[in-house]
Amino acid sequence: MSASLIVFDLVGTFVFALSGATAGAKHRLDLFGILVLAFAAGNAGGLIRDVLLGATPPPGISDWRYIGVSLLAALVTFRWAPVVDRLRAPVLLLDAAGLSLFAVSGALKAHAAGLNPAAVMLLGVLTGVGGGMLRDVLVSEVPAVLRGELYASAALAGTAVVVAAQLLEIPTPAGAIAGAVLCFALRYLAIRRGWRLPFPREHSPRANGS
């Protein structure tokens, strides 16, 4: 990876780790719990992708900087949880940037491993949303990404651009930038306008208990 990409990747990991640490603080976890949630939210998506690709040991483990920024996010949240909470708006924007970058870089890694377009999109989205899903499972909640705003779909659109660029033989950097910009724009608009994905028809209109 080029130096600038690594910087982006570390910033994305830091922001995702902040979201994990904040969830841990909300659930009254102790310092270690906050650290685990920070690491999980920041790195699980990439780790699962790398394990599925057979690229072991994954950089999330073997490059100490990923562990370092996760630890930093945990300590910052532990010490200044109320401040982190108040910065929610800028953190949401950074989170959208992290999502865009993770989805596109995940898709590029899967493409480089020779996978088909459907798998490239799948692993791109998984890289983007996997960390947040594990974070929520660890605090015993249904992952927000499964029932929330337009989030994973923004990642999916971004990876689709990457795939289309490859098929049309557009140079990789151009496709990657276009995909990341589209993902970020969709996510930004979703935040501003409250866009949501459609829900299924009522499962059973009368007896909706269970």
Add this chain to the structure above:
Amino acid sequence: MSASLIVFDLVGTFVFALSGATAGAKHRLDLFGILVLAFAAGNAGGLIRDVLLGATPPPGISDWRYIGVSLLAALVTFRWAPVVDRLRAPVLLLDAAGLSLFAVSGALKAHAAGLNPAAVMLLGVLTGVGGGMLRDVLVSEVPAVLRGELYASAALAGTAVVVAAQLLEIPTPAGAIAGAVLCFALRYLAIRRGWRLPFPREHSPRANGS
């Protein structure tokens, strides 16, 4: 894998994906959430098995058809959830067929990787029930297979037949068919007659609150 085996495998993936999508619809997840649950339920068992065997990237990722049938199951459930719900009885039978096939094919893969009989049975059962377990964990429920009817035990019996056939040097196809038939028969009888596994003695007879 032979062509007919792949057809069976894709049908099993589709049926398991239906169960995931239905669980997602019941929990009021959005379209993406339903898709994730469909993919997880249909493919997680095989993916975990392949990762443990070091067979990466696993076919569940690298063969687009597995992603395709999962997507199809999600869309069908999204559009016709009430219909899928009404077809519960035939879906249960297809599910029993999927379980039989996944357990046997998982055991055969583990055997081909040179694992011992205990591991062959373990990975066979994991292939059969892993998807359903991840589906339930993602909607924050204790996996049904851990507390339900006779389900995993049917898979275990089927894999035991596969192992016994290997030890007795019975031809692989014969052992595989016998194992799948036994698994399906046990599961069918369990559905019809409400067979359940035994539960442990009362943990603490008076204070059973928890």
Add this chain to the structure above:
Amino acid sequence: MSASLIVFDLVGTFVFALSGATAGAKHRLDLFGILVLAFAAGNAGGLIRDVLLGATPPPGISDWRYIGVSLLAALVTFRWAPVVDRLRAPVLLLDAAGLSLFAVSGALKAHAAGLNPAAVMLLGVLTGVGGGMLRDVLVSEVPAVLRGELYASAALAGTAVVVAAQLLEIPTPAGAIAGAVLCFALRYLAIRRGWRLPFPREHSPRANGS
């Protein structure tokens, strides 16, 4: 691994599997559910470590004795759950011993794979606490290790000794023993004196709902 190390490892697996089986019995799971929780609690930490290191198939699968002691723990708990429950104090001590051994052996494996000190500590702690975390996720609880007493931190201290010994070129066995003893001592004192890790400041002093 030397013969004595394997004996320790199997004892650790057995004790962790007991904790899984006991959790399963408490949640009224059936025999299969108890077996799954026993296997998960006893082996998941090592399995995740091995998958991340690319050491597949992992010994937890390929060596039948790990499956065997997990099965034994499940059957013992199934038959004598009240007795296992009454033996809580000695089991806690054995659990502390298991934690020490798993953390140190996990760290040594990660070091042997050429990982950096931060990753060595991470994988050591993960080996020690991963099984318990999966056990709790499977019964839909927030992992005890994330909100409990000083537990993972004892493992972290032990792995730090292993790393320090490597950096100072102290012979591996000496470092390993020192790390395990420190981990055990910290955990023992934490049990006796109720030591806990610090919690974050109140997240939002007034509106502490959610």
